[in-house]
Amino acid sequence: MEQYLFLHLLLYRKTRKDVLNPWLYITGLISLAIFIPVIIWNAQHDWVSFRWQLGKGASGADFGENTLAFTVGHLLLFSPLWALMGGLGLWWIRDRLVEARSPESVITVISIFPLFFFTVMSLKGTISDPHWANLAYLGIAIILGKELLWRFQKKKLYVLLASGLLINVALTGTVVTHALNPLFDWMPYELKNYDYLKNNNVPQATLEKLRNNDERLYSTSQYRLHLKQILSPAEIEEYGGLIQKTAMDISSDRLTRVLKWDKTGEQLQQLLVQNGISKISFIVSREYQLSSALSFYLPHQPWPHSIEKPERNLWSPLDEVKMGPSIFVCELQECQGGVVDFYERFEMPLRYLGEIETRRYDRMVRNLQVYELIP
Numbered sequence: 001m002e003q004y005l006f007l008h009l010l011l012y013r014k015t016r017k018d019v020l021n022p023w024l025y026i027t028g029l030i031s032l033a034i035f036i037p038v039i040i041w042n043a044q045h046d047w048v049s050f051r052w053q054l055g056k057g058a059s060g061a062d063f064g065e066n067t068l069a070f071t072v073g074h075l076l077l078f079s080p081l082w083a084l085m086g087g088l089g090l091w092w093i094r095d096r097l098v099e100a101r102s103p104e105s106v107i108t109v110i111s112i113f114p115l116f117f118f119t120v121m122s123l124k125g126t127i128s129d130p131h132w133a134n135l136a137y138l139g140i141a142i143i144l145g146k147e148l149l150w151r152f153q154k155k156k157l158y159v160l161l162a163s164g165l166l167i168n169v170a171l172t173g174t175v176v177t178h179a180l181n182p183l184f185d186w187m188p189y190e191l192k193n194y195d196y197l198k199n200n201n202v203p204q205a206t207l208e209k210l211r212n213n214d215e216r217l218y219s220t221s222q223y224r225l226h227l228k229q230i231l232s233p234a235e236i237e238e239y240g241g242l243i244q245k246t247a248m249d250i251s252s253d254r255l256t257r258v259l260k261w262d263k264t265g266e267q268l269q270q271l272l273v274q275n276g277i278s279k280i281s282f283i284v285s286r287e288y289q290l291s292s293a294l295s296f297y298l299p300h301q302p303w304p305h306s307i308e309k310p311e312r313n314l315w316s317p318l319d320e321v322k323m324g325p326s327i328f329v330c331e332l333q334e335c336q337g338g339v340v341d342f343y344e345r346f347e348m349p350l351r352y353l354g355e356i357e358t359r360r361y362d363r364m365v366r367n368l369q370v371y372e373l374i375p
Contacts, residue, residue, distance in 0.1 A: 090140070180259075206231065
């Protein structure tokens with residue numbers, strides 16, 4: 001917050017002399033003192049947090065790939081109506097924004113800078129979460145609330161508030177409904193795990209047809225039509241369901257990720273017990289989110305270990321993970337590439353334990369392949 005106030009002082013000519021105010025720097029020193037443990041810890045661990053944040057925010061994605069999702073996301077998160085009204089509120093106070101010492105100018109600078117900063121970071125960053133803009137909307141909400149009380153009669157204000165609540169309830173209800181029972185079919189399909197099909201006795205001739213005609217399609221109906229165009233009726237009859245399941249990119253559906261993790265944890269524990277493994281110390285996955293979620297729902301909560309994000313493995317050192325007992329898990333569609341990444345990182349064998357398929361009614365929400373690390 002201090003840096004935003006400092007920026008406000010620099011932006012306005014009439015307040016630039018206030019940057020010499022010693023209390024401003026005393027405040028900064030107090031903030032630095034509070035932050036010192038973080039700096040010391042990072043210095044002792046090769047500045048891992050700073051390197052991670054800079055890498056995530058400044059590289060890793062094509063230009064503009066995440067910007068639209070970030071922008072739409074924070075507009076919806078704050079509410080489309082209130083985001084629109086917030087912009088209108090800033091227009092209402094435009095005359096006060098040029099006044100260096102007006103509360104509105106201070107709040108606006110503090111609000112707009114983080115929104116601008118994270119939007120710029122989304123241009124190249126790998127991850128741009130909409131909630132990062134919350135600080136911006138907090139200030140905008142303060143300004144908007146004051147202006148609404150001053151400009152609107154109570155009756156009109158109540159109508160506006162009711163409209164905002166109804167829109168938010170409708171959006172929230174739509175999201176929850178779609179997560180539990182999809183309102184429309186948009187699931188991406190792309191076949192990547194040919195090894196799984198081969199291990200399930202899909203003939204080589206069928207696999208070659210699939211390899212030569214692979215493409216990313218959206219919706220179940222499109223993918224079924226695609227299979228009908230390249231496979232014979234007999235092949236579709238015998239292997240169509242297996243191929244469709246393998247090609248389904250469940251992980252791309254962020255709403256599906258919130259479902260049935262407790263059930264998946266129970267299934268994983270049952271699979272381990274069936275294979276004579278009562279307790280594991282570490283669980284490895286390519287992305288940290290998967291191993292972390294599974295760790296939470298397993299009885300003994302083993303340490304998660306990420307292949308792609310080694311910065312997160314301070315409590316699961318590679319040598320200790322190799323000693324085990326440890327397992328490696330991967331999502332069905334991505335598992336062929338995940339196993340390759342595992343071998344490159346660990347250089348040790350795996351033993352296939354089986355698969356976990358978590359369903360909600362007749363809908364598959366998760367399919368995991370499970371392996372044991374063999375020291």
